[in-house]
Amino acid sequence: MKIAVLGTGMVGRAIAHRLSTLGHDVVIGTRDVEQTLARTEPDWLGNEPFAQWQQTHPAVRLVSFADAGAYGEIVVNATRGAASLAAVEAAGAANLAGKVLLDAALPLDMSQGMPPLLSVVNTDSLGEQIQRAVPEARVVKSLNTMLADVMVDPAHVPGHHNVFVAGDDAEAKATVTGLLREIGWPEDAILDLGGIRGARGTEMYSALLFAVSDALGTYDFNVAIVRK
Amino acid sequence: MKIAVLGTGMVGRAIAHRLSTLGHDVVIGTRDVEQTLARTEPDWLGNEPFAQWQQTHPAVRLVSFADAGAYGEIVVNATRGAASLAAVEAAGAANLAGKVLLDAALPLDMSQGMPPLLSVVNTDSLGEQIQRAVPEARVVKSLNTMLADVMVDPAHVPGHHNVFVAGDDAEAKATVTGLLREIGWPEDAILDLGGIRGARGTEMYSALLFAVSDALGTYDFNVAIVRK
Numbered sequence: 001m002k003i004a005v006l007g008t009g010m011v012g013r014a015i016a017h018r019l020s021t022l023g024h025d026v027v028i029g030t031r032d033v034e035q036t037l038a039r040t041e042p043d044w045l046g047n048e049p050f051a052q053w054q055q056t057h058p059a060v061r062l063v064s065f066a067d068a069g070a071y072g073e074i075v076v077n078a079t080r081g082a083a084s085l086a087a088v089e090a091a092g093a094a095n096l097a098g099k100v101l102l103d104a105a106l107p108l109d110m111s112q113g114m115p116p117l118l119s120v121v122n123t124d125s126l127g128e129q130i131q132r133a134v135p136e137a138r139v140v141k142s143l144n145t146m147l148a149d150v151m152v153d154p155a156h157v158p159g160h161h162n163v164f165v166a167g168d169d170a171e172a173k174a175t176v177t178g179l180l181r182e183i184g185w186p187e188d189a190i191l192d193l194g195g196i197r198g199a200r201g202t203e204m205y206s207a208l209l210f211a212v213s214d215a216l217g218t219y220d221f222n223v224a225i226v227r228k
Numbered sequence: 229m230k231i232a233v234l235g236t237g238m239v240g241r242a243i244a245h246r247l248s249t250l251g252h253d254v255v256i257g258t259r260d261v262e263q264t265l266a267r268t269e270p271d272w273l274g275n276e277p278f279a280q281w282q283q284t285h286p287a288v289r290l291v292s293f294a295d296a297g298a299y300g301e302i303v304v305n306a307t308r309g310a311a312s313l314a315a316v317e318a319a320g321a322a323n324l325a326g327k328v329l330l331d332a333a334l335p336l337d338m339s340q341g342m343p344p345l346l347s348v349v350n351t352d353s354l355g356e357q358i359q360r361a362v363p364e365a366r367v368v369k370s371l372n373t374m375l376a377d378v379m380v381d382p383a384h385v386p387g388h389h390n391v392f393v394a395g396d397d398a399e400a401k402a403t404v405t406g407l408l409r410e411i412g413w414p415e416d417a418i419l420d421l422g423g424i425r426g427a428r429g430t431e432m433y434s435a436l437l438f439a440v441s442d443a444l445g446t447y448d449f450n451v452a453i454v455r456k
Contacts, residue, residue: 121350122435161454166439193439201439204432207350211394211421211429212453220456225440226389228448 004072006087007079008050011148016060018152027061029068069095081107097136100172104143115210127199138172141199147219154185161222162191166198232300234315235307236278239376244288246380255289257296297323309335325364328400332371343438355427366400369427375447382412389450394426
């Protein structure tokens with residue numbers, strides 16, 4: 001399947017690489033291809049420049065957001081939250097019409113340092129904002145509750161733990177659930193939170209995620225819902 | 229130990245009863261003792277009137293917030309979030325000075341129906357508001373991430389799942405951890421999130437809790453942090 005991943009950071013690379021190894025035809029979208037390829041310094045998280053990463057991942061092509069939006073049959077938003085609305089709009093509402101848009105981003109506000117605040121919270125969510133920005137896309141919020149290593153390899157954390165899906169279109173959620181199953185998520189680990197409003201829950205959980213990661217000194221964990 | 233529980237609802241009753249059965253000398257505080265005892269209708273959650281509950285729980289005495297604040301060596305805030313600041317202030321800043329104040333409340337805003345919104349979020353929390361309201365009390369946020377049945381009986385949910393503590397005073401957190409251990413929480417289930425700011429994480433998680441309970445049709449679950 002043709003899949004376009006928006007975002008050249010750690011999350012975008014991890015998802016693009018994983019989907020590519022599963023046999024999908026994957027492109028990564030960026031705001032300015034030349035600028036992205038011209039970078040020679042590691043990013044603020046210490047990830048190697050994209051041009052260097054691409055040498056070891058030649059199957060994944062770098063294209064503009066607009067070309068990514070046109071190319072992907074499924075589009076994944078893996079940009080940072082502050083850039084997500086612009087990225088999705090650049091991918092093109094018309095390009096995205098009818099398509100599944102998996103939104104894996106968090107609306108982090110780093111202006112006060114760590115731990116981050118959220119730039120949208122409580123009465124709205126980034127998932128809902130994106131759905132309103134591209135109303136004909138079928139947005140599914142997922143994967144935004146964990147480190148990229150866990151997103152693309154659930155076995156990175158042992159035993160039972162969860163990934164959530166939230167979106168207004170049941171068929172789109174089934175498509176995303178299928179992708180998650182391909183990645184290795186067990187069926188009973190995928191918890192459907194209903195409509196896109198459920199994005200509030202998974203985005204707001206990130207306040208607990210950052211507090212826990214501070215306490216444990218690692219992001220190598222995931223959340224589980226344990227039933228009676 | 230003399231323990232005062234503020235709040236006559238489901239959570240207050242559950243905690244008061246449990247601590248009483250463990251041999252503690254427990255009072256429940258309420259805004260207006262006569263009014264609380266005069267109620268003859270079940271509350272909005274279907275719980276029996278307090279006077280009826282008290283007949284089967286005679287060891288737990290009902291007193292005013294002020295008397296509760298003066299009596300307890302440890303004070304537990306189990307009022308609903310919208311009433312918590314007034315309850316704590318009525319318990320008395322001077323009464324609470326130096327004491328451990330376990331805050332188990334959630335700042336739920338029910339004005340838009342279910343699922344609730346939060347009345348304080350992101351840049352502040354109810355736990356922090358309470359700490360500022362009674363600055364000489366040693367506030368520890370805990371137990372606010374689960375149903376009352378799980379708070380007082382961790383074995384209600386099988387296997388590994390967590391309870392969090394957050395507070396600025398390490399000794400107060402050790403006291404609360406001791407109480408949690410008495411209730412039955414395993415040592416490795418108690419996750420210390422650092423200062424009282426960690427209350428934001430556990431309060432904001434409630435947005436996910438309500439989304440999950442909607443999805444599962446039950447509150448009979450708890451959250452677990454699963455490590456690599």
